[in-house]
Amino acid sequence: MKIAVVGTGYVGLVTGTCFAETGNKVICVDIDKAKVDKLSSGEITIYEPGLEKLFLRNQKEGRLSFTQSLSDAIVDAEIIFLALPTPPGADGAADLKYILGVADDLGKLLKPTDYKVIIDKSTVPVGTANKVKEAILNSGTNAIATAFDVVSNPEFLREGVAVDDFMKPDRVVIGTESDKAKKILNDLYAPFVRQGNPLIFMDEKSAELTKYAANAFLAVKISFMNEIAQMCECLGADVDMVRKGIGSDERIGKRFLFPGIGYGGSCFPKDVQALAMSADEVGYDFKILDAVMDVNAKQKVHLIPKxxxxxxxxxxxxxxxxxxxxFKPNTDDVREAPAFYIIDALIAEGATVSAFDPEGMANTKLNYEDKINFATNQYEALVNADALIIATEWNEFRTPDFDKISATLKTKTIFDGRNLFEIGQMEKLGFHYQSIGRKVVKG
Ligand SMILES: NC(=O)c1ccc[n+]([C@@H]2O[C@H](COP(=O)([O-])OP(=O)(O)OC[C@H]3O[C@@H](n4cnc5c(N)ncnc54)[C@H](O)[C@@H]3O)[C@@H](O)[C@H]2O)c1
Known part of the structure; x- marks a missing residue:
């Protein structure tokens, strides 16, 4: 099949590459010239484990290419994915200007005789598929309603394991009532659901809401556990034990029960907020979402008073x-990273910071180049430091050289926002160690 992917960021690049990997011919389009130039010359623009190999192979085989021209990308494509940003607008609702702007452009390019399926892969509020359809029809030129369908196909991939998630999705949600579009999407996704995971067809609105419901539910789960961790700190209980105790109940499940310094990233914060705004718009008082946003805002700076x-x-x-x-391990994405809230709070208190991250340094420098020091490795960051703070659970931080940490830090003190180390081990090593929802080890 011939596919165009509009927007070549974290979702668009993974989507385009994975569809090329199953033999489709994919053209990715982006307005960012530097990005298109880099990708066209074989340089990958994001860190995502496993992606580069597929990207290079499919580009070499001629199945994956990049352009700045929407018209070139879609001319032969029967399927057009929109993987565009949906950032929060000034009021917190999802800003649809990128999506509707491209819809308007598409309306001018579509031909009455040349059927295409236009697919919202971005996370968008309920009713967006309809707005995209109207924007295309209202663009005042070629488009007629029988020449295209607009489908909602929200993306559930997780950065850090995006290729695996895309190639072997738990489920694929497809919102459309068009039989023609259903058949095309059924064929397109067939290689990805061979193991029997479901393609779930539904109406557009339900598909749009499913994505927000999934992210909001996970944000609730994280925030609930963070509140349990706070209770553990107040009561002297151990959140690790509570986590194991409840996680073995199948109704609750083991995943997403790890307390920490709050959720971040480009999805949960904006999606919870956007769903809350959607609720406001229809006059529904969605109390849990307000509580989750409140809990998370506090959790991100929970370590500061300690x-x-x-x-x-x-x-x-x-x-x-x-x-x-x-914002989490195995990605270079620093959008809404809890670490930034910690840096800001420390700087506001007159402290200085030396930071290290395996992949997130370049993106962090865009905001913090002059504000903090960037170390070349995790141990260099410790030089002259009064204490170590851990904000992301990268594997390489899990079993560090504690002798080196002891020898380099001014005081043997660790504030661990991700509960990486065992309490007993910290006691034995003589660190002062504070984590989330667990006993304070007084070194
Ligand atoms: N990142 C994730 O983990 C994830 C997961 C699931 C869903 N989503 C959703 O997918 C959507 C995209 O997210 P992302 O993280 O890939 O965003 P991103 O910011 O990484 O990428 C968006 C890309 O779109 C490009 N773009 C903007 N306007 C354009 C235009 N007019 N024409 C062509 N390209 C244009 C930008 O230059 C950028 O490269 C969002 O709605 C997001 O909520 C993201």
Missing amino acids: IKAFFGGDIEGKHFALWGLS
């Missing part, structure tokens, strides 16, 4: 090592 208290209430002039910048 750090201040340890240093006698004042951290002006103190210097901190920070391990982890990306």
Whole structure:
């Protein structure tokens, strides 16, 4: 099949590459010239494990190419994916300007005789498929309603394991009532659901809401566990034990029960907010979402009062090592990263920071180049630091050289926002160690 993917970011590049991998001919289009130039010359633009190999192979085989021209990308394509940004607007609702702008452009390019399926892969509020359809028809030129269908096909991939998630999805949700579009999408996704995971067909609105419901539910689960961790700290219980105790109940499940310093990234924060805004718009008081946003905002800086208290209430002039910048491991994505909230809070208190992240440094420099020091490795970050703060659970931080940490830090003190180390081990090593929802180890 011939496919165009509009928007070549984290979702678009993975989508385009994975569809090329199953033999389709894919053209990805982006307005960012630098991005298109890089990709066209065989340079990958994001860090995503396993993606580069597929990207290079499919580009070499001529199944995957890149352009800045929407018209070139769609001229032969029967399927057009929209993988465009849907950032929060000023009021917190999803801003549809990218999606509707492209819809307007498409309306001018579509030909009455040349059927195409236009697929929203972006996370968009309920009713967007209809708005895209109207924008295409209202663009005032060629498009007629029988020449295209607009389908909602939300994406559930997780950065860090995006290729696996895309190639072997738990499910594929497809919102359309068009039999023609159903048949095309059924064929397109057949190689990805061979193991029997379902293609779930539904109406457009339900598909759009499914994506928000999934992300909001996961945000609730994380925030609930973060509140349980707070209770553990107040009551002297151990959140690891509570987590194991409830996670073995099949109705609850083991995943997404790890407490930490809040959720971040380009999806959960904006999607929870956008769903809350959608609820407001229809006059529904969605109480849980307000609570989740409140809990998460506090959780991101939960370590700060602990750090201040340890240093006698004042951290002006103190210097901190920070391990982890990306919003989660195995990605270079730093959008809404909890680490940034910690950096901002430390700087506001007059402290300085030396940070290290395996993949998130370049993106962090875009915002913090002059504000913090960037170390070349995790141990260099510790030099002259009064304490170590851990913000992202990269595997390479899990079993560090503790002798080196002891020898380099000014005081053997770790504030761990991701509960990477065992309490007993920290006691044995003589660190002062504070984590989330667990006993404070007083070194
Ligand atoms: N990142 C994720 O993990 C993830 C997962 C599931 C769903 N989503 C959703 O998918 C959508 C895209 O997310 P993302 O993380 O890939 O965003 P992104 O910012 O990484 O990529 C978007 C791309 O679109 C390009 N673009 C903007 N306007 C354009 C235009 N007019 N024509 C062509 N290209 C244009 C940008 O240059 C950018 O490269 C969002 O709605 C997001 O909520 C993201």
